[in-house]
Amino acid sequence: MSTVDRALVRDVAAIAAAAGVVGVSFGAIAVAAGVSVWLASAMSMLVFAGGSQFMVVGVVAGGGSPVAAVLAGLLLNARHLPFGMVVSDVLGRSWPMRLIGTHLMVDESVAFALAQQDPAKRRAAYWLCGGTLFVSWNIGVLVGALAGRALGNPDALGLDAAFPAAMFALLLPSLRASADTAESKRAAAVARKVALLGAAIALVTTPFLPAGLPVLLALLGLSVALR
Template identity: 55%
Template sequence: MNSLWRTIDRGTVRDIALVCVADSIVGGSFGAITVSGGLPPWVPIAMSLLVFAGGAQFAAVGVVLAGGGVAAAVAAGLVLNARLLPFGFAVADTVGRRWWTRLPGVHLIMDESVAFVLRHDDPRRRQAVFWACGLALFTCWNLSVVAGTLAGAHVGDTGTLGLDAAFPAVLLALVLPSLADPGIRRAAVTGAVIAVAATPFLPAGLPVLLSLGGLAVLGGLSSTAPDGAPPGASDGAPDGDGGGPVGGDEEPMGEAR
């Protein structure tokens, strides 16, 4: 086990620590928003332990605070969390093969842990990075939510602090290294256009799911690329570890989060 954790380089540890700081700010804002909106403190704490999905938690609480019912809140959370299904396929090799590792591992699948895993090719490093990121974020998120619930009664209008901007900023920084590949970049732009175009007409969460249509662009590139060549190879992307969406084992912080 010790040798497994030693496979994580210092740059990745630093990046995970910075992400924990950013997500702690978001977790604190979630706890504060929930309590200041009138819900009891146990609600955000229980959600963070059992759901552990920032976007879904914000969506569910937003529905309740807007006057919606529990069923509508659960539906909103499920819609947002539906994006984790393809994520699970992408990192299935990192959660182990036995049920006592797969069950907690599935609970730790999130945007950040998946993004860190996809930066690496080596199976042992992928596994170590997944568990290190997942466990660190689970701990920091839940502690920050507790702190936010304690401070919620004294914050007042949490929207004036702009804390909601931290979460999308973190996710944007996560995907930046992958955008170096032309094929990935075209797929991401296509998905973003689909999501933005659908946002005025569909409920929250559905535009995000529709943005997965951008993967069709990447699939088309894969079918037209020469045999054995990665997607985007015909566009001048370098072969090897440095040219794919996974990147090398070490990424400069300025290009990651």
């Protein structure tokens, strides 16, 4: 454990605490949408990808079909494919460990791994972050699902506002230049255009289309990046 330094543990703890809070809101929202406590927990352990879980519950709660919900969730999770190509070296050599490590692949664990140069530290950061998030996320979901039912209406707590705000905070780093270079600024500008156009397409089509489809149509926002 000598490769796990104190700063890494502190940063992972902060992210894990935040994930726990979002997990609580997911549990409460899922229960409010008619998902049972055990199904919300099972989904969180088996899928372990917050954005897609919120999307599936949101589509179903909004009256969409489960098929559209799963397709929308899968589309959202397609980004794990390039992620996996980036972090495949940290997963280890033995196949049982590789298969476990694969399940811990989330935005945060990938980002933590990328921030480290040394291979041993890369591996430590990925596993510490992924493992801690798995625990805090699932505990949070269970607590939220149980409390949400006791509280009756999570909207009274404003939890429906917490989720979009959290997603926005997670999106922000992608929409800002990561370095003071022309290349980085140009990439961030393209990302902002794609984000704005995608959001606008989804908003404009929401009154006319079945739930879930407007979010998929947001992919047309990519057109500004293809020119």
